[in-house]
Amino acid sequence: xxxxxxxLAALGLxxxxxxxxxxAPREVVQGNVQRIMYLHVPSVLTAYLAFGLVLLGSxxxxxxxxxxxxxxAGSAGEIGVLFTGLTIxxxxxxxxxxxxxWWTWDARLTxxxxxxxxYVGYLMLRxxxxxxxxxxxxxxxxxxxxxxxxxxxxxxxxxxxxLHQPSTLLGPGPSPIDPAIGLALFVNWIAFTLLFAYFLxxxxxxxxxxxxx
Amino acid sequence: xxANWSYVIAAYGIAAVALLGYWRRLASRRRALTARRAPNARxx
Numbered sequence: 001x002x003x004x005x006x007x008l009a010a011l012g013l014x015x016x017x018x019x020x021x022x023x024a025p026r027e028v029v030q031g032n033v034q035r036i037m038y039l040h041v042p043s044v045l046t047a048y049l050a051f052g053l054v055l056l057g058s059x060x061x062x063x064x065x066x067x068x069x070x071x072x073a074g075s076a077g078e079i080g081v082l083f084t085g086l087t088i089x090x091x092x093x094x095x096x097x098x099x100x101x102w103w104t105w106d107a108r109l110t111x112x113x114x115x116x117x118x119y120v121g122y123l124m125l126r127x128x129x130x131x132x133x134x135x136x137x138x139x140x141x142x143x144x145x146x147x148x149x150x151x152x153x154x155x156x157x158x159x160x161x162x163l164h165q166p167s168t169l170l171g172p173g174p175s176p177i178d179p180a181i182g183l184a185l186f187v188n189w190i191a192f193t194l195l196f197a198y199f200l201x202x203x204x205x206x207x208x209x210x211x212x213x
Numbered sequence: 214x215x216a217n218w219s220y221v222i223a224a225y226g227i228a229a230v231a232l233l234g235y236w237r238r239l240a241s242r243r244r245a246l247t248a249r250r251a252p253n254a255r256x257x
């Protein structure tokens with residue numbers, strides 16, 4: 001199953017590249033640099049998914065005390081940090097030619113950086129505690145508290161005046177995106193979700209092996 | 214608006230390095246754990 005997911009993710013990423021660079025048109029205002037969106041937006045959506053699973057695994061662990069839920073939360077947290085890092089880096093690179101700066105303390109950027117450091121702290125906490133039950137319990141509490149920042153990141157562009165544009169995909173009302181650009185974005189989002197599922201499957205297997213050795 | 218391909222290449226290049234690096238890290242970690250388990254699995 002994991003191998004199949006890996007191949008599907010690889011094919012999805014190739015299709016995503018073809019859609020983003022071959023099928024989608026050059027954006028009129030920003031030019032080719034807008035193609036970073038096919039990396040940036042799927043990365044943040046994947047990070048949301050990962051941290052959502054951290055929340056689910058954390059709540060389920062505290063309710064059932066089954067180690068499988070803790071494995072899910074810990075594994076998803078690690079992958080979520082990876083994709084949040086990609087979101088920040090790709091956004092920064094996109095920001096330089098469009099906003100004229102690599103970084104600004106805008107509400108969306110700042111809350112995303114906070115999200116990143118919360119889950120880096122979550123992973124550090126997991127690595128510092130040796131006793132599996134204590135680690136899982138403490139991590140679950142942080143995993144639940146950390147999830148509070150996810151809606152703050154998402155709605156920050158609505159709640160505060162921000163340089164970052166408002167949500168176009170998960171915003172209210174129909175999306176204003178050109179259908180060809182929207183399709184390329186959708187293909188890349190599916191590819192990133194498949195890649196996340198593949199990484200999660202591999203990481204959870206490793207966590208299970210770590211518990212047995 | 215200039216083409217700005219260098220920014221696009223930088224973003225995708227960094228992403229490729231990060232994702233491939235993580236994939237390789239998972240693979241090597243799994244190999245190490247499997248190798249560590251293998252002697253324990255044999256009957257003594």
